[in-house]
Amino acid sequence: MDANPSADIDDVSPRLRFLAGVKVGVGLASAAFVLAVTFGALARAEGWGVLAPIVCSLVVFSGSAQFALAAALAGGGGIPTAIMAAALINGRFIPMGVAVAGDLRGGRFRRALEGQTVVDGSWASAHLGDGRFDRWKLFGATAVQWPAWVAGTALGVLVAPPEKLVEALGLDLVFPAFFLLLLIDELRRSRMARVAAGLGASIAAGLVFVVPAGLALVGASVAALLGLRGGDSGGGEAS
Structure with a gap:
């Protein structure tokens, strides 16, 4: 090559x-x-x-x-x-x-x-x-x-x-399915992505009981700030 x-x-x-x-x-x-x-x-x-x-x-x-x-x-x-x-x-x-x-x-x-x-x-x-x-x-x-x-x-x-x-x-399932595919792709890339996804899901699950779903979505995005800490510290997995 x-x-x-x-x-x-x-x-x-x-x-x-x-x-x-x-x-x-x-x-x-x-x-x-x-x-x-x-x-x-x-x-x-x-x-x-x-x-x-x-x-x-x-x-x-x-x-x-x-x-x-x-x-x-x-x-x-x-x-x-x-x-x-x-x-x-x-x-x-x-x-x-x-x-x-x-x-x-x-x-x-x-x-x-x-x-x-x-x-x-x-x-x-x-x-x-x-x-x-x-x-x-x-x-x-x-x-x-x-x-x-x-x-x-x-x-x-x-x-x-x-x-x-x-x-x-x-x-009616296309919206969640579309985002699920994006999420799966990110989860396969790094350990930090998995941590951020877990935190985002937890935030959304907590907020959805007290605010509209749209606001819960924005609140959950705070978890993406973990990406500012840098690259994946866990290394990539063998494919």
Whole structure:
């Protein structure tokens, strides 16, 4: 394997690198579309109306943040609490953006615009190693995911299946299942993540008896401050 996979990246045309990103993005977009249909349908069922879920997907373009927003609102936490919950989840894009910033081009406005393509799957697929990223692959992967996410949301909103059908198909379980998958992925990575998850669950379990579920969600996020203590001290497990 090449010790420095980013060394020859400039020898490949931007078009080919963009198409490589599109190829990766197609698979990600397929999953995003299905998830977005569920978000649109459940947001409509929660009384968001027709336009609000679609605008949310256009602007936010983050499944985890949008699900947190919807879950907090459904739990009675109110708009400020819901926004706080979504912002806390989207806070992960700050270090991701810092990491990719060196490979973006142009002035401040152009770099800010290019930075909007930083989403989880695209960011991971564009990583070359040694702190380098293929910006064209990043663009290509996101170029197909964003319209798929918005289109899926629109379909979910317009179809708006009745509540009984949503329950029969198990769509009402997508919110908790989505976050459970994220949690499992984190738990496999480090011992500190497991400690933080346990503390967060304990905080939420205590708060849910005295405050709305949305506020309990925000309160539980205090456990994430454990991450400020640094990396995992327990080492990784063999896979």
